[in-house]
Amino acid sequence: MNFTFSEEQNLFRDSIRRYLEETYPFENRAKTLEHPNGYPEELWQSLAELGWLALPFAEEYDGLGGSAVDSMIVMEEIGRVLLVSPFLSTVLLSGQLIAAAGSESQKRDLIPQIGAGQLKLALAFAEANSGYDLAHVSTSAVKEGNGYRLNGAKCAVFNAQSADIIIVVARTSGAVDDQEGLSLFRLDPTMDGLEIKNYRTHDGGTASDIVFEDLFIPDKALLGDVGTAYPHLQKVIDQASVALCAEASGAMWAISEQSGVYFKTREQFGQNLGSFQALQHRLVEVYMKCQLSQSLVYDAVCALDDFDVLEQSADGDTTNIAQKVSQKVSAAKYQVGLDARSVGQEGIQFHGGMGMMTELPIGHYYKRITMINATFGDPRYHLKRYRDTMCQSIISAT
Amino acid sequence: MDMKFDAQAEGFRAEVRSFVESNLPDDIRAKVSEEEMILPRDMMQRWHHELFKQGWGCPSWPVEHGGAGWSDEEHYLFEREIALADAPRPIPYGVVMLAPCLMEYGSKAQQEKFLPGILTGDQLWCQGFSEPNAGSDLASLKCRAERDGDHYVINGSKTWTSDAHVADWMFGLFRTDSSGRKQQGITFLMIDMKSEGVTISPLENFEGTHEVNQVFFDNVRVSVDNRVGAENEGWGVAKYLLGLERFGTAEVGRSLASLGRLKTLAKTVKVGSGTLLNDSDFMNEVARAEIALRALEVTEQRFLFGPGGSESMGAEASMLKVRGTEIQQDILELAHQALGYHAHAMIDVASPENDHNPAAIAKAHYNFRKTSIYAGSNEIQKTIIAKAVLGL
Numbered sequence: 001m002n003f004t005f006s007e008e009q010n011l012f013r014d015s016i017r018r019y020l021e022e023t024y025p026f027e028n029r030a031k032t033l034e035h036p037n038g039y040p041e042e043l044w045q046s047l048a049e050l051g052w053l054a055l056p057f058a059e060e061y062d063g064l065g066g067s068a069v070d071s072m073i074v075m076e077e078i079g080r081v082l083l084v085s086p087f088l089s090t091v092l093l094s095g096q097l098i099a100a101a102g103s104e105s106q107k108r109d110l111i112p113q114i115g116a117g118q119l120k121l122a123l124a125f126a127e128a129n130s131g132y133d134l135a136h137v138s139t140s141a142v143k144e145g146n147g148y149r150l151n152g153a154k155c156a157v158f159n160a161q162s163a164d165i166i167i168v169v170a171r172t173s174g175a176v177d178d179q180e181g182l183s184l185f186r187l188d189p190t191m192d193g194l195e196i197k198n199y200r201t202h203d204g205g206t207a208s209d210i211v212f213e214d215l216f217i218p219d220k221a222l223l224g225d226v227g228t229a230y231p232h233l234q235k236v237i238d239q240a241s242v243a244l245c246a247e248a249s250g251a252m253w254a255i256s257e258q259s260g261v262y263f264k265t266r267e268q269f270g271q272n273l274g275s276f277q278a279l280q281h282r283l284v285e286v287y288m289k290c291q292l293s294q295s296l297v298y299d300a301v302c303a304l305d306d307f308d309v310l311e312q313s314a315d316g317d318t319t320n321i322a323q324k325v326s327q328k329v330s331a332a333k334y335q336v337g338l339d340a341r342s343v344g345q346e347g348i349q350f351h352g353g354m355g356m357m358t359e360l361p362i363g364h365y366y367k368r369i370t371m372i373n374a375t376f377g378d379p380r381y382h383l384k385r386y387r388d389t390m391c392q393s394i395i396s397a398t
Numbered sequence: 399m400d401m402k403f404d405a406q407a408e409g410f411r412a413e414v415r416s417f418v419e420s421n422l423p424d425d426i427r428a429k430v431s432e433e434e435m436i437l438p439r440d441m442m443q444r445w446h447h448e449l450f451k452q453g454w455g456c457p458s459w460p461v462e463h464g465g466a467g468w469s470d471e472e473h474y475l476f477e478r479e480i481a482l483a484d485a486p487r488p489i490p491y492g493v494v495m496l497a498p499c500l501m502e503y504g505s506k507a508q509q510e511k512f513l514p515g516i517l518t519g520d521q522l523w524c525q526g527f528s529e530p531n532a533g534s535d536l537a538s539l540k541c542r543a544e545r546d547g548d549h550y551v552i553n554g555s556k557t558w559t560s561d562a563h564v565a566d567w568m569f570g571l572f573r574t575d576s577s578g579r580k581q582q583g584i585t586f587l588m589i590d591m592k593s594e595g596v597t598i599s600p601l602e603n604f605e606g607t608h609e610v611n612q613v614f615f616d617n618v619r620v621s622v623d624n625r626v627g628a629e630n631e632g633w634g635v636a637k638y639l640l641g642l643e644r645f646g647t648a649e650v651g652r653s654l655a656s657l658g659r660l661k662t663l664a665k666t667v668k669v670g671s672g673t674l675l676n677d678s679d680f681m682n683e684v685a686r687a688e689i690a691l692r693a694l695e696v697t698e699q700r701f702l703f704g705p706g707g708s709e710s711m712g713a714e715a716s717m718l719k720v721r722g723t724e725i726q727q728d729i730l731e732l733a734h735q736a737l738g739y740h741a742h743a744m745i746d747v748a749s750p751e752n753d754h755n756p757a758a759i760a761k762a763h764y765n766f767r768k769t770s771i772y773a774g775s776n777e778i779q780k781t782i783i784a785k786a787v788l789g790l
Contacts, residue, residue: 001403001471003704069399260788274790277781283788284780288717295696296689302401331689384678387685391675394661 003298009073012051016077019050024081026361033204037162038084048117053091057099061111068239068304072246072297079250082364084204086120086159092240094121094167101184101224101232110165122163124154124210125233132377134169134233135179139212141170146219148172148185150212160208161198163189168212172227179230184223191215203368235322238329241376242300245332248340248372249297251365252290255347258362259283262351279350286346289339293332300325300332327389330382337379340369401699407471414479421448422485431484432755433656433730433762436609439522439564445486446519456493456517463501463509464517470708474699481651491561492516492523495639496569499586503627503635512567512588526556526570526589526613527636533558534778536571537580537633541615543572543587545629548622550574550587552595552615558772562598562611565591571632586632588624595619605764606744640774647715647773648722650695656729657688663736663754674736687728694721713786716779723769723776734763 005013023046024032032040047053056071057063064070071092078087095114098107113119130136139152150170160166166187174181189196195211224232263274263283273279307325344366348355355362373379403411426441449455458473459465468476481487488494497516500509515521532539541554556570568589575583589596595618601610627635664674664684674680698718702708734741740756741763747756770776784790 001407001699001703002400003700005399260790263788263790272790274784274788277784280784280788280790281777281780283790284717284783287783287788288721291697291700291714291717292690292693292721295700296693298399298700299401299692299696302399306402331692335689335693383682383685383689386689387678387681390685390688391681394665394675397661 005069005073009070012070013073013077015050016052016074017080019046020077020081020083024083026081029082029204029361029364030358033084037086037159038200038205039086043085044120045117047085047087048115052087053117054115056091056096057111057115061099061107062115063111064115068242068301068308071239071243072301075243075246076250076253079247079252079368080254082203082251082361082368086122086162088240088243089123089159089163090114090119090121092243093123093236094165096239097123097167097184097232097236098223100236101229103224106223119165120159120163121165121167122157122160122208123167123169124157124160125169125237126154126156128153128155132381133177134237135182135230136177137169137171137182138176139168139170141172141183141185141217143172144216147221148217148219150185150215150217153209153211155209157208157210158201159206160189160196160210161206165189166210167223168210169229169233174227181227182229182233183226184229184233185217185221186223187217187221201371203364203371231322234326237376238326239304241329241333242297242304244372244375245293245297245300245336248336248369249290249294251369252286252293252336252340252343255343255362255365256283256286256290259286259347259350273350282346283350286343289343293336293339296328296332296335300328303328323389327386330377330386330389333377334379334382334386337373337382341373341379344369401696403471403475407475410472411475411479414476415483417452417454418480418483418485421452422483426486427484430486431655431659432758433766435487436560436607437486442486442489442522442564443519446489450518455519456497458494459497459517460501463497463513470702474702478651481649482655484655487652489516489519489522491525491565491569492521492567495525495642496523496588498642499569499626499635499639502638503586507623508588508626515566521567522561522565524559524561524565524568524591526559526568526572528556528558530555530557530612534775536636537584539571539573539584540576541570541572543574543585543620545574545622546619550585550620550622550625552587552589552618552620555612555614557601557612558610559613560610562591562613563600563608567591568613569626571636575630581633583630584632584636585629586626586635587620588626589615589618589620593618593620603765603768605761607761607765609768648694648698648718649726650691650698650722653691653722653725653729654695656726656733657684657691659754660684660687660729660733660736663733663759666754667736667738680732680736683732687725687732690721690728691725694718694725697721713782716774716782719773720770720776720779726769727766730759730763730766733759 051064052074054063055066059065091114095111098110125134127138139154141148141150154168166189168185168187169182170185171181172183193215197209198206201207260283263279264272266273303325307321310321347362348366351360351362354360423444426445429437429441446455454466456464457466457468457476461467493516497513500512527536529539529541541556543550543552552572568591570587571584572587573583574585595616597614599612599614600608601612602608667674669677701711701714737756737759741760743757745757
């Protein structure tokens with residue numbers, strides 16, 4: 001057992017931190033967000049050069065073969081500096097979904113382009129009434145001639161506005177909550193008949209609501225096999241949930257550190273804020289929450305990596321392992337969500353009136369943390385998912 | 399980063415597990431599974447003797463003194479396995495605390511006199527630190543030791559002394575000079591509990607257990623040979639002692655065992671036509687506790703097996719004590735809630751079809767309010783973190 005990063009991983013983290021601190025210091029953030037997509041176009045090419053965009057993909061698709069630990073490092077650093085970019089949407093969601101569900105030729109076509117920074121993607125999965133249930137899909141794709149007829153609507157499609165390809169989860173068979181019968185289609189956002197409503201999000205990014213009305217898409221738009229998307233989607237969303245936990249963890253540490261600096265410099269009643277025990281103990285709670293949350297991120301990340309190894313070598317049933325991994329993901333998403341919320345709120349309170357000001361990062365961390373909680377399942381949702389698995393194993397234990 | 403133990407460590411884990419399975423007496427296991435921390439002298443010694451025969455009596459000691467020469471991983475797995483199996487905690491005062499101090503600060507003669515008895519478990523110790531007016535503020539202690547030739551004469555009292563009623567010896571801190579800073583003028587002495595002038599007065603917890611005592615000293619004479627370190631320099635020895643415990647302060651293994659019992663309870667306690675398992679609100683609480691415990695477990699592992707290893711762990715360890723005790727209390731509180739009306743009786747009156755022990759659970763739940771107070775209250779631990787980790 002060891003919790004030491006490899007030399008390579010330490011260098012990778014250093015390079016990320018140096019680049020982000022130099023290129024996207026918080027003082028310039030408001031200006032950067034004025035770009036229509038929330039980030040400057042040159043960012044994407046820089047990320048490609050730094051190796052982020054090819055990071056998790058297999059070497060046979062020009063990827064770097066990175067682990068979940070490597071993705072975690074990127075996300076933690078993104079969290080620290082509140083970077084707005086389509087990294088999660090393109091690489092960890094869409095790219096990983098293509099890697100998991102796509103046909104061989106689709107993977108060979110698309111993944112190298114993602115890695116090289118030539119393609120940005122968005123994943124349209126959530127619907128107005130789906131809550132956080134990935135199986136709840138009412139958008140339908142009905143077979144018609146040499147294609148499909150698409151009807152329905154998707155909401156909160158992150159980064160669709162800047163995407164070259166939108167991947168849509170649609171139902172090709174079954175009832176609205178069935179896990180079976182879900183398929184993936186790749187869409188060109190500029191195609192006729194696509195009704196896209198773009199908006200800015202509270203974290204400075206963009207998202208879109210998309211309506212499909214009798215939209216005809218050709219057979220070749222189908223990604224992977226028809227009707228089999230759910231387990232791939234579930235796995236990729238689990239991975240991305242852990243990535244968001246890592247981002248939240250990075251933000252939590254930043255809040256804790258910035259609050260510590262404020263405690264040592266801000267004076268009231270002739271002494272530093274940090275000399276008041278009522279505040280000391282609250283910052284200690286914040287510090288402990290940072291540590292405990294980070295531990296659950298590590299736990300989930302290692303479970304994902306072990307799962308990948310097991311899956312590659314497995315010839316039998318991996319259902320049970322998949323359930324255990326999902327349980328660890330939910331543990332992290334629950335606890336990190338609760339703790340990040342609390343740490344963010346404390347950070348604002350610690351800074352007093354200044355905590356409410358837009359020129360301080362504190363409130364922006366809190367907005368991002370809050371959005372993370374409302375993405376892929378909030379703490380309540382994940383506690384329930386964890387509990388259900390736990391109760392099942394209590395029942396089956398002798 | 400790798401959160402798995404290697405094959406060698408797993409082999410060791412299996413060895414410990416099978417050893418405990420075959421050698422832990424049932425009556426002791428039952429007592430510990432009822433969350434009893436302070437065991438009768440006979441039980442402590444019987445279990446320690448089993449470990450001693452195996453060469454595991456004082457595993458953390460240097461090999462030349464009878465230690466096991468284990469790696470950090472092996473120490474960790476040992477503590478975890480004995481906790482999971484409801485074996486007693488290691489004998490705290492002699493084995494874990496005094497012996498390392500004697501190795502660091504004691505004379506050769508002191509080491510030869512005391513270490514063998516601690517190693518075999520024949521000699522039991524208690525710790526005389528707290529006083530009626532020196533709790534969290536330990537350095538304000540007043541119990542006097544006045545020099546009289548080659549003896550000290552002790553007058554005053556120590557309190558909250560766990561195990562004083564079963565111990566042969568006490569080590570403690572005594573005031574030899576009150577002219578300077580309160581941390582100066584403290585001397586570390588070892589006292590034979592059979593000395594003339596020592597009176598042990600039992601203190602009863604509100605739930606009825608006798609774990610702690612007040613010990614009175616009336617002109618008790620202690621030879622200077624029983625002083626550890628120099629006169630007036632006992633505070634340094636005490637600080638060394640308090641910094642010793644790296645393994646086990648989080649008590650994760652114990653809490654995992656308690657959580658296992660809580661789950662069994664949820665499965666067996668009938669509510670209406672089903673069991674507590676069908677009560678999703680209750681099971682949410684159990685899930686919440688399990689997740690909190692896992693977060694603590696990994697945090698402890700990160701501190702022990704991160705860059706720099708266990709040696710680099712500093713005041714961060716205080717958070718293991720804070721969260722560890724909060725979780726212990728939380729789990730027992732849930733167990734108590736699970737019992738409903740059955741939690742009232744002081745003897746076991748539940749139907750025989752339930753294998754749980756409501757009286758013991760209720761009692762332990764009350765008893766464990768102590769954990770956030772003892773060994774440096776959780777508020778003191780937070781102040782330590784604020785100063786030493788956050789630099790406030």
